[in-house]
Amino acid sequence: xxxxxxxxFLPLAGALLLTIVPGDRTTLLRGITFGVTLVVxxxxxxxxxxxxxxxxxxxxxxxxxxxxxxxxxxxxxxxGVDGISILLVTLTTVLLPIVVLSTPGHIRIRVKxxxxxxxxxxxxxxxxxxxxxxxxxxxxxxxSLVPLYFILxxxxxxxxxxxxxxxxxYTVAGSLVMxxxxxxxxxxAESSDILELTEWAAASDLHVQGWLFAGFALAFAIxxxxxPFHTWLADAHTEAPTSGSVLLAxxxxxxxxxxxxxxxxxxxxxxxxxxAPLFMVLGTLGIVYGAFLAMAQTDIKRxxxxxxxxxxxxxxxxxxxxxxAGIRGSVLQMVNHGLSTGLLFLLVGMIYERRHTRALxxxxxxxxxxxxxxxxxxxAMLSSVGLPGLxxxxxxxxxxxxxxxxxxxxxxxxxxxxxxxxxxxxMATRKLLFGPVVHAxxxxxxxxxxxxxxxxxxxxxxxxxxxxxxxAFLDKTSASxxxxxxxxxxxxxxxxxxxxxxxxxxxxxxxxx
Amino acid sequence: MNFETLxxxxxxxxxxxxxxxxxxxxxxxxxxxIEVLPALARVRQLVFxxxxxxxxxxxxxxxxxxxxxxxxxxxxxxxxxxxxWGLIFLASALIAWAFAQRYYRASRxxxxxxxxxxxxxxxxxxxxxxxENLIVFFIGLELLSxxxxxxxxxxxxRNDSVEAGIKYxxxxxxxxxxxxxxxxxxxxxxxxxxxxxxxxxxxxxGVALCGVALITASLxxxxxxxxxxxxxxxxxxxxxxxxxxxxxxxxxxxxFAFLIKITFLFPSGAAPVIGAIAVLTMxxxxxGALVQDNLKRMLAYSGIAHAGTLLLVVAGGLAGDxxxxxxxxxxxxxxxxxxxxxxxxxxxxxxxxLEADGERFTQIDALRGLALxxxxxxxALALFMLSLGGIPATGGFxxxxxxxxxxxxxxxxxxxxxxxxxxxxxxxxYLRVVVAMYMQPEPEGQAPPMTRRTSAAVATAICAGMVxxxxxxxxxxxxxxF
Numbered sequence: 001x002x003x004x005x006x007x008x009f010l011p012l013a014g015a016l017l018l019t020i021v022p023g024d025r026t027t028l029l030r031g032i033t034f035g036v037t038l039v040v041x042x043x044x045x046x047x048x049x050x051x052x053x054x055x056x057x058x059x060x061x062x063x064x065x066x067x068x069x070x071x072x073x074x075x076x077x078x079x080g081v082d083g084i085s086i087l088l089v090t091l092t093t094v095l096l097p098i099v100v101l102s103t104p105g106h107i108r109i110r111v112k113x114x115x116x117x118x119x120x121x122x123x124x125x126x127x128x129x130x131x132x133x134x135x136x137x138x139x140x141x142x143x144s145l146v147p148l149y150f151i152l153x154x155x156x157x158x159x160x161x162x163x164x165x166x167x168x169x170y171t172v173a174g175s176l177v178m179x180x181x182x183x184x185x186x187x188x189a190e191s192s193d194i195l196e197l198t199e200w201a202a203a204s205d206l207h208v209q210g211w212l213f214a215g216f217a218l219a220f221a222i223x224x225x226x227x228p229f230h231t232w233l234a235d236a237h238t239e240a241p242t243s244g245s246v247l248l249a250x251x252x253x254x255x256x257x258x259x260x261x262x263x264x265x266x267x268x269x270x271x272x273x274x275x276a277p278l279f280m281v282l283g284t285l286g287i288v289y290g291a292f293l294a295m296a297q298t299d300i301k302r303x304x305x306x307x308x309x310x311x312x313x314x315x316x317x318x319x320x321x322x323x324x325a326g327i328r329g330s331v332l333q334m335v336n337h338g339l340s341t342g343l344l345f346l347l348v349g350m351i352y353e354r355r356h357t358r359a360l361x362x363x364x365x366x367x368x369x370x371x372x373x374x375x376x377x378x379x380a381m382l383s384s385v386g387l388p389g390l391x392x393x394x395x396x397x398x399x400x401x402x403x404x405x406x407x408x409x410x411x412x413x414x415x416x417x418x419x420x421x422x423x424x425x426x427m428a429t430r431k432l433l434f435g436p437v438v439h440a441x442x443x444x445x446x447x448x449x450x451x452x453x454x455x456x457x458x459x460x461x462x463x464x465x466x467x468x469x470x471x472a473f474l475d476k477t478s479a480s481x482x483x484x485x486x487x488x489x490x491x492x493x494x495x496x497x498x499x500x501x502x503x504x505x506x507x508x509x510x511x512x513x
Numbered sequence: 514m515n516f517e518t519l520x521x522x523x524x525x526x527x528x529x530x531x532x533x534x535x536x537x538x539x540x541x542x543x544x545x546x547i548e549v550l551p552a553l554a555r556v557r558q559l560v561f562x563x564x565x566x567x568x569x570x571x572x573x574x575x576x577x578x579x580x581x582x583x584x585x586x587x588x589x590x591x592x593x594x595x596x597x598w599g600l601i602f603l604a605s606a607l608i609a610w611a612f613a614q615r616y617y618r619a620s621r622x623x624x625x626x627x628x629x630x631x632x633x634x635x636x637x638x639x640x641x642x643x644x645e646n647l648i649v650f651f652i653g654l655e656l657l658s659x660x661x662x663x664x665x666x667x668x669x670x671r672n673d674s675v676e677a678g679i680k681y682x683x684x685x686x687x688x689x690x691x692x693x694x695x696x697x698x699x700x701x702x703x704x705x706x707x708x709x710x711x712x713x714x715x716x717x718x719g720v721a722l723c724g725v726a727l728i729t730a731s732l733x734x735x736x737x738x739x740x741x742x743x744x745x746x747x748x749x750x751x752x753x754x755x756x757x758x759x760x761x762x763x764x765x766x767x768x769f770a771f772l773i774k775i776t777f778l779f780p781s782g783a784a785p786v787i788g789a790i791a792v793l794t795m796x797x798x799x800x801g802a803l804v805q806d807n808l809k810r811m812l813a814y815s816g817i818a819h820a821g822t823l824l825l826v827v828a829g830g831l832a833g834d835x836x837x838x839x840x841x842x843x844x845x846x847x848x849x850x851x852x853x854x855x856x857x858x859x860x861x862x863x864x865x866x867l868e869a870d871g872e873r874f875t876q877i878d879a880l881r882g883l884a885l886x887x888x889x890x891x892x893a894l895a896l897f898m899l900s901l902g903g904i905p906a907t908g909g910f911x912x913x914x915x916x917x918x919x920x921x922x923x924x925x926x927x928x929x930x931x932x933x934x935x936x937x938x939x940x941x942x943y944l945r946v947v948v949a950m951y952m953q954p955e956p957e958g959q960a961p962p963m964t965r966r967t968s969a970a971v972a973t974a975i976c977a978g979m980v981x982x983x984x985x986x987x988x989x990x991x992x993x994x995f
Contacts, residue, residue: 065988066987066988067986067987067988067991067992068988068991068992069918070836070839070840070841070844070845070915070918071836071839071841135914138905139905139906139910140905142904142905142910143904143905143906145904146899146904149944150951153948153951153952154951154952160952161948161952161953164948164952165941165944165948168940168944169937169940169941172937172940173934173937176933176934176936176937177930177933177934179913179914179917179933180917180921180926180929180930180933183914183917183918183921184921184926187918187921187922
């Protein structure tokens with residue numbers, strides 16, 4: 001059994017193991033889950049360190065026949081990691097033990113079920129990023145919905161049922177349209193291998209690409225979520241338990257942006273070029289609209305959820321700038337958003353556990369009462385704002401550079417988002433941490449304990465590391481992204497040739513008439 | 514017909530082709546014998562299960578080594594397809610029977626008759642799936658329907674069961690009449706009732722097409738396809754739940770087995786019409802299910818929706834799936850139905866179990882807190898709901914993939930897209946069940962105790978196992994069985 005198969009299915013094996021542990025042994029349940037995720041994280045880091053940045057192709061590939069579709073297309077159980085997925089795979093494996101460590105504060109009932117779903121979810125998420133076969137990918141794509149559905153629905157807040165069903169139906173509607181597109185693509189290309197499909201699709205004509213792209217992109221746009229489809233996110237984030245929010249922001253939304261890159265831009269370059277203006281506009285609107293939404297929130301968790309819409313707008317904007325700076329920035333920003341927003345959700349969760357409210361006006365002056373909390377919150381906030389020296393700066397800067405090359409006006413508009421982002425986050429920080437302590441309940445709050453500090457330190461260190469040495473991360477991705485860029489250049493060249501031919505034809509036609 | 518012709522007709526091939534039917538018939542006779550010899554009552558269950566398993570063994574032998582030509586004067590065909598269907602029918606009957614054990618309290622004295630009636634149904638279904646002749650099909654149809662009429666009304670002490678029986682009988686008789694009338698018209702126009710000869714002649718004249726339309730209507734009735742689906746919710750809800758499981762899975766499969774077989778009679782332009790009917794069926798089923806509060810009734814509507822999805826296969830075959838020659842159309846239908854038999858069979862069976870324990874099963878709200886009370890039952894029911902909704906790692910997902918593949922390949926993309934969006938609606942109501950079991954607090958009042966029912970527990974475990982196996986090991990089933 002290869003490394004990647006082990007990484008993907010070890011959590012599932014752990015979940016099966018948990019089913020035989022009695023439900024009241026919560027410490028044992030947490031221990032096993034933490035152990036499994038820690039081992040997976042170690043393996044994830046091992047893959048990270050032995051990943052060869054110079055290679056553009058998928059690495060550590062493991063392949064086995066799964067079954068044969070009618071017509072003779074063999075579906076493979078195929079896993080592999082390349083520059084597009086390496087960051088997200090490592091991020092997922094590293095985030096999971098941190099999430100497990102955060103659960104004692106807010107998961108007190110039905111611990112066994114929670115841990116099982118958490119591990120199933122890890123398998124689902126890793127499968128999505130590692131799968132190199134479209135059927136296999138789709139399998140994981142839909143299956144990863146189920147654990148979050150349970151996590152939201154059982155351990156969520158008051159309006160959890162509404163949020164859960166909304167989240168599930170929204171995402172499923174998109175994925176089912178993708179199912180039709182996937183069936184059509186596999187049938188036409190007579191393969192379900194993602195690399196072969198990419199070759200086939202990139203060579204097909206614009207009409208075919210356009211329809212298939214539309215089918216795939218809709219599913220990803222809902223998952224990201226891109227502007228008109230964003231309403232499920234705020235509800236899901238607000239109602240989810242802390243660990244659910246962290247996973248949702250950290251990993252699950254990245255499935256959408258990852259899909260847009262792998263199945264949108266890389267697979268259908270000609271269609272992506274045609275659709276780029278639309279996506280850039282939607283991304284920019286998302287940036288500004290998300291920022292405005294965030295400014296209006298009084299619930300701090302909802303505020304962070306809305307800031308996610310804004311940040312993911314940046315990722316989409318960068319992706320559809322369709323140039324080197326934009327795409328590299330986007331790939332890095334996917335990780336950055338996962339880290340900084342994950343950190344913010346963790347912090348908000350910690351304070352909610354102490355105070356059982358998330359309304360901004362219930363706080364104030366926490367810096368005096370909880371200095372350690374304040375320290376971490378300020379770091380997380382600054383990383384989210386994009387302060388130079390922290391991770392957010394590099395990603396946003398690259399994205400803005402890329403989008404300026406593609407469309408200066410939109411980039412100028414997107415910069416507004418950066419400014420608004422600073423405004424609402426700084427305002428929230430002021431209301432939360434500074435000023436006098438107005439409410440008596442806040443005077444007695446206890447500061448973070450060792451476990452809480454311990455789980456945040458690795459994330460903060462990662463934020464710093466990316467901020468100081470972004471090249472260590474960008475280099476891993478560059479070879480694979482360059483391949484995508486080459487495809488885009490070819491498609492642009494083809495389109496120029498096509499237009500030239502049309503223009504040549506037009507006058508001839510006029511003469512012959 | 515003298516004895517000599519009969520002997521030449523019933524040769525070795527014919528014996529092999531009809532071996533599952535003969536096995537089941539022997540089983541039925543044995544069960545009747547047990548009824549008159551009370552000393553043997555103890556082996557009744559053994560005989561039933563043994564008969565089904567032996568018949569399944571015969572089907573597997575046919576599957577391994579199919580009989581190429583129709584036997585018995587060209588009236589019955591036992592090829593790979595009909596053997597595949599046969600296995601599905603047997604599974605359906607076995608599941609329904611397993612969940613019926615200790616289900617009937619007031620009618621326990623008649624349990625022997627119940628078993629005889631249940632064992633008759635797969636004989637009828639197999640004749641329907643293997644028929645190469647309209648008359649043989651009709652005999653199969655009646656052999657299936659008459660026991661089901663009795664079974665639907667089996668809980669005589671309950672008004673809704675009797676009502677279901679009468680409704681099913683009256684409408685079933687109507688459908689049978691439609692079929693006979695259609696067959697007669699077809700005979701008038703073409704001079705034959707043999708499918709082989711009809712394949713040569715085709716149905717071109719107006720009279721013949723009228724006949725085909727009437728036959729199709731009758732099959733639509735049995736398969737619960739729009740606009741012949743109105744009886745389904747009442748009958749499914751009123752019938753004893755294990756019987757509902759049999760009706761929902763086996764009967765539907767048998768009707769589709771024959772419908773796919775006679776697609777050649779349809780004019781080629783009918784594909785969009787069938788596609789539209791399929792979409793309308795899905796809409797009627799899914800939108801109807803969305804507003805139900807009664808679990809059994811909701812699953813009845815869901816069954817209508819599934820019939821619509823399967824009808825998409827028929828439309829795809831008619832529109833010319835380029836892979837139809839490889840058997841892709843039949844394979845999709847078989848796989849979809851196999852998954853449905855275990856999923857819906859398991860779901861109805863679990864309801865029967867809860868009901869027999871005195872759980873107030875009928876309302877979805879009554880399932881609240883089931884995950885804490887009976888975690889294994891709840892997990893199985895959740896799995897069945899996800900499979901009905903077509904979520905991966907369940908058989909329902911691959912069935913859906915194959916069915917929609919047929920439609921997409923045949924160029925029926927608009928129908929496929931509408932159909933797939935309707936299955937989002939379907940997930941909304943399947944999830945309601947999961948929400949109730951896992952996410953809502955237990956209702957007030959003492960929950961009834963859980964009885965140990967080995968047969969139901971084993972059947973649930975097998976259904977759940979098969980649903981997962983069909984979802985993750987499709988290669989095994991596609992290569993070996995379908």
